[in-house]
Amino acid sequence: MSVMNRRAANWGLESAPWAPSKARRHVVDQLHSWGFQEADDTAGNIAELLVSTAVNDGGRRVSLHLADQDRQALIMVLSHRTGLAVTDDQILPTVAALGATSCGADTAEDGRRLWAVLDL
Template sequence: MRTAVADGGRRVSVHLADQDRQALIVALSHLPGNAAADTAVLPELTGLGAVTCGTDTAEDGRRVWAVLDL
């Protein structure tokens, strides 16, 4: 969430899903355009136990996502 909020958009959304004893968590900044890359976020997510994680930007803003074992 911290990374999505730092983009400076007017809103942030969080999306959750589960499948096969794993949870997918996605934070979306809703700020169009290219956001500056945050190189610290992925190692932090891995350190918190993310099985896999990533970040990308698109027309609807930056997405930061992580998959965690339940």
């Protein structure tokens, strides 16, 4: 993933049961370092859900990406498991209900991507 003209961070995580809580900490800590304290619950909950979904895809690793621009954050997760459906009928409405401004999913050669944008 290439991100230009904005701050960004990324982490490689083992696809394991503890990965969602680790993703929450990474995202919240990074947003704090960028000066955003008020989105802790929304950002943390969305990061956990996206990573949990990627872990359930059954790959060996998960990539977590975070970027900010214009008081919005992008959280994107890649499952690194190919051959999956783009998404099920429940994940995106659940992400939206957690407070995402927009969200989506797609698949590529490197696996399924899930992403959400939230206001900071």
